[in-house]
Amino acid sequence: MNLKRQLSCAVLLLASLAAMEANAQQNLNVSATVPNVCVITTPGTALNLPFDLSTLDVAVADFTASVDFLWRCSLNTAATINLSSGSGTGADANTRFMTGPGGAQLAYSLSTPGGAAWGDGTNGQPGYGVTGAGMALANEQATPIDGTVALAAAQAAGVGTYNDTVLITLLP
Helix, strand or coil, X not given: CHHHHHHHHHHHHHHHHHHHHHCCCCCCCCCCCCCCCEEECCCCCCCCCCCXXXXXXXXXXXXXXXXXXXXXXXXXXXXXXXXXXXCCCCCCCCXXXXXXXXXXXXXXXXXXXXXXXXXXXXXXXXXXXXXXCECCHHHCEEEEEEEEECHHHHHHCCCCCCECCCCEEEEC
């Protein structure tokens, strides 16, 4: 009988241990927040938009140039690319100015892929709206910045090198 009692106690002990083990559970809550974030793919690197006026003596049309601005934003993040008016005196989104010898200025314009004047997002000068495809390197997007120097402005410019610096801002 003693063996029977020991077996009964062992069974009861195992049953209670099994019940205790079943009650030893806890949930682990896992979460993540993906931010609305945008990055310029080549930060700190200047883009160059050189106008080739070497055919000025035979030109019959405006001079154009284009450069791709590379960027990434979180998936479906709405963002705006803004371009400052540059450092030329009197510049705005419609007409910017490169400065040359003796402070001479050469007018030019920058336009969005849709052909509108590209502004800085203030004072009625709209930037260009874009939507992010994700932050992976494979989701990098290229937005062209198109520039024009009107033929008449190039023909009226004095000899020399003209420059301007435009700040590009990407805002989610």
